[in-house]
Amino acid sequence: xxxxxxxxxxxxxxxxxxxxxxxxxxxxxxxxxxxxxxxxxxxxxxxxxxxxxxxxxxxxxxxxxxxxxxxxxxxxxxxxxxxxxxxxxxxxxxxxxxxxxxxxxxxxxxxxxxxxxxxxxxxxxxxxxxxxxxxxxxxxxxxxxxxxxxxxxxxxxxxxxxxxxxxxxxxxxxxxxxxxxxxxxxxxxxxxxxxxxxxxxxxxxxxxxxxxxxxxxxxxxxxxxxxxxxxxxxxxxxxxxxxxxxxxxxxxxxxxxxxxxxxxxxxxxxxxxxxxxxxxxxxxxxxxxxxxxxxxxxxxxxxxxxxxxxxxxxxxxxxxxxxxxxxxxxxxxx
Amino acid sequence: xxxxxxxxxxxxxxxxxxxxxxxxxxxxxxxxxxxxxxxxxxxxxxxxxxxxxxxxxxxxxxxxxxxxxxxxxxxxxxxxxxxxxxxxxxxxxxxxxxxxxxxxxxxxxxxxxxxxxxxxxxxxxxxxxxxxxxxxxxxxxxxxxxxxxxxxxxxxxxxxxxxxxxxxxxxxxxxxxxxxxxxxxxxxxxxxxxxxxxxxxxxxxxxxxxxxxxxxxxxxxxxxxxxxxxxxxxxxxxxxxxxxxxxxxxxxxxxxxxxxxxxxxxxxxxxxxxxxxxxxxxxxxxxxxxxxxxxxxxxxxxxxxxxxxxxxxxxxxxxxxxx
Numbered sequence: 001x002x003x004x005x006x007x008x009x010x011x012x013x014x015x016x017x018x019x020x021x022x023x024x025x026x027x028x029x030x031x032x033x034x035x036x037x038x039x040x041x042x043x044x045x046x047x048x049x050x051x052x053x054x055x056x057x058x059x060x061x062x063x064x065x066x067x068x069x070x071x072x073x074x075x076x077x078x079x080x081x082x083x084x085x086x087x088x089x090x091x092x093x094x095x096x097x098x099x100x101x102x103x104x105x106x107x108x109x110x111x112x113x114x115x116x117x118x119x120x121x122x123x124x125x126x127x128x129x130x131x132x133x134x135x136x137x138x139x140x141x142x143x144x145x146x147x148x149x150x151x152x153x154x155x156x157x158x159x160x161x162x163x164x165x166x167x168x169x170x171x172x173x174x175x176x177x178x179x180x181x182x183x184x185x186x187x188x189x190x191x192x193x194x195x196x197x198x199x200x201x202x203x204x205x206x207x208x209x210x211x212x213x214x215x216x217x218x219x220x221x222x223x224x225x226x227x228x229x230x231x232x233x234x235x236x237x238x239x240x241x242x243x244x245x246x247x248x249x250x251x252x253x254x255x256x257x258x259x260x261x262x263x264x265x266x267x268x269x270x271x272x273x274x275x276x277x278x279x280x281x282x283x284x285x286x287x288x289x290x291x292x293x294x295x296x297x298x299x300x301x302x303x304x305x306x307x308x309x310x311x312x313x314x315x316x317x318x319x320x321x322x323x324x325x326x327x328x329x330x331x332x333x334x
Numbered sequence: 335x336x337x338x339x340x341x342x343x344x345x346x347x348x349x350x351x352x353x354x355x356x357x358x359x360x361x362x363x364x365x366x367x368x369x370x371x372x373x374x375x376x377x378x379x380x381x382x383x384x385x386x387x388x389x390x391x392x393x394x395x396x397x398x399x400x401x402x403x404x405x406x407x408x409x410x411x412x413x414x415x416x417x418x419x420x421x422x423x424x425x426x427x428x429x430x431x432x433x434x435x436x437x438x439x440x441x442x443x444x445x446x447x448x449x450x451x452x453x454x455x456x457x458x459x460x461x462x463x464x465x466x467x468x469x470x471x472x473x474x475x476x477x478x479x480x481x482x483x484x485x486x487x488x489x490x491x492x493x494x495x496x497x498x499x500x501x502x503x504x505x506x507x508x509x510x511x512x513x514x515x516x517x518x519x520x521x522x523x524x525x526x527x528x529x530x531x532x533x534x535x536x537x538x539x540x541x542x543x544x545x546x547x548x549x550x551x552x553x554x555x556x557x558x559x560x561x562x563x564x565x566x567x568x569x570x571x572x573x574x575x576x577x578x579x580x581x582x583x584x585x586x587x588x589x590x591x592x593x594x595x596x597x598x599x600x601x602x603x604x605x606x607x608x609x610x611x612x613x614x615x616x617x618x619x620x621x622x623x624x625x626x627x628x629x630x631x632x633x634x635x636x637x638x639x640x641x642x643x644x645x646x647x648x649x650x651x652x653x654x655x656x657x
Contacts (some may be wrong), residue, residue, distance in 0.1 A: 110437045123405055124438045126429050134395040135430065138402020145408060168395035175390060329436050330472050332496040
């Protein structure tokens with residue numbers, strides 16, 4: 001199955017323009033895929049389980065993900081859909097995954113963003129999000145063990161930093177100097193619980209000195225800033241200096257999941273963050289810098305939309321798994 | 335070569351590390367100190383820090399890191415210092431390791447060694463037999479050797495297995511069992527029980543340290559003219575139903591014996607399967623001899639009362655034989 005062509009290759013143009021176009025294509029694709037999932041397929045009853053999207057947080061998986069080399073390991077959170085696109089997972093596989101069809105990455109064994117593929121070096125998240133933190137350390141240990149220059153990236157939310165295995169994993173990675181970039185999307189809510197009830201320190205990065213890990217905070221809605229921070233982090237990890245923590249300040253522009261109206265969010269907060277939308281900001285920057293015209297951006301969106309129309313159609317035609325598969329693959333029978 | 339149970343485990347891991355450069359160990363105090371039971375003594379010197387990794391006291395991180403390394407194709411052998419502490423890594427085992435293959439087709443070829451069991455005056459947190467927590471989780475394999483030969487053969491199989499394997503090694507057997515273990519490479523298959531003592535009147539189905547209790551009871555009973563067959567399960571998940579049922583059909587009387595507590599222990603599962611699949615062969619009730627439903631007590635008279643022993647087994651086997 002071929003990957004979608006998401007990257008343009010106009011040679012000889014401003015590097016920032018190139019990068020911006022790449023950012024925009026992934027971010028806009030992620031937004032469009034998730035809008036269709038949350039606002040259409042879920043509401044139409046075609047997705048029967050949980051829907052957790054990353055609306056408003058697209059700059060994080062895109063800005064960080066585009067610093068990864070092909071053989072680096074990715075441990076996405078459930079709000080990092082773009083990481084799958086960057087690794088060549090086709091949107092139609094993602095739609096099929098959400099709809100429980102055999103065309104999804106887990107063949108209907110699991111739903112939503114609970115998917116992975118070791119051939120693409122993507123390790124699937126489990127619902128207890130911080131569990132990925134020591135697992136990423138172990139993947140990085142394997143890379144170091146093999147003398148590889150590759151690194152692991154591990155993504156999680158602010159709520160995950162309250163879990164014990166977050167702390168155990170960071171500590172182990174630090175002690176063993178493992179090449180991991182830890183990326184926190186601090187969207188200020190863990191389900192309904194605000195940051196103030198999650199931790200007494202002001203920022204997630206305040207926790208890093210306790211583990212001897214360098215950390216930096218970045219505007220998570222500024223894809224260029226996220227990208228630069230991730231490059232510094234990756235360089236640090238790749239250089240054999242151990243793990244690095246990035247805290248991307250952002251806001252979850254939806255409920256925890258599609259069923260959650262998020263009426264616990266104080267009045268005005270979402271509106272305030274709407275003004276900081278990472279895609280709108282990127283587009284404005286591109287126009288201001290004359291990297292692209294409005295018409296070019298419109299054209300890109302139209303292309304994405306057409307591609308996704310076909311992807312949804314494909315996914316809807318993908319069959320449900322046969323119940324006879326139920327007992328397969330609990331154990332290895334190779 | 336005469337090896338203790340503990341030496342057999344060490345030799346098994348040692349040989350696998352010599353054979354396969356992707357095998358490595360991680361755990362608490364396993365390197366410089368050689369392990370709380372000295373099981374890994376000498377291994378740091380021989381294999382170096384890269385392959386014998388002393389970790390922080392972080393069971394969740396130990397298991398999680400083993401999973402990450404396993405997903406990348408290495409074959410980690412993680413040590414829980416005591417099986418009792420495995421609870422601290424429980425989520426990683428039952429939710430991460432156990433479900434990767436089923437959910438997204440990824441192999442997690444890891445071994446988690448767990449020194450378990452009582453009889454060493456370890457008290458409530460250094461004596462438990464938590465195997466049934468894991469036999470209840472699809473995707474995990476669970477083994478529990480009773481002999482030095484099986485200890486070596488099963489650790490080798492566990493390391494070579496492509497699924498997560500929990501290896502329960504009984505602490506009371508570490509230096510108590512010493513036997514001739516074949517030199518060099520051999521394995522004991524996962525998923526195969528063994529009839530370790532043939533008999534005709536009563537089947538005792540058991541594993542781990544209780545195999546030795548069953549043998550002691552069998553000696554007494556045989557002097558009384560009661561012939562005992564002992565089935566050593568060796569693997570608790572997946573269960574070797576065929577060997578169990580064959581013995582039941584042969585003797586028609588079943589005694590299930592484990593050191594784990596009664597409720598929810600593997601004995602209940604075996605009783606259900608036997609009644610479902612061999613009911614018409616039974617000539618008496620299925621009897622269980624297990625620890626009672628209490629934490630493991632510390633003081634010697636309490637611990638002795640807690641643990642199953644040959645006298646308790648003999649009494650119930652007599653009841654069955656005369657039923």
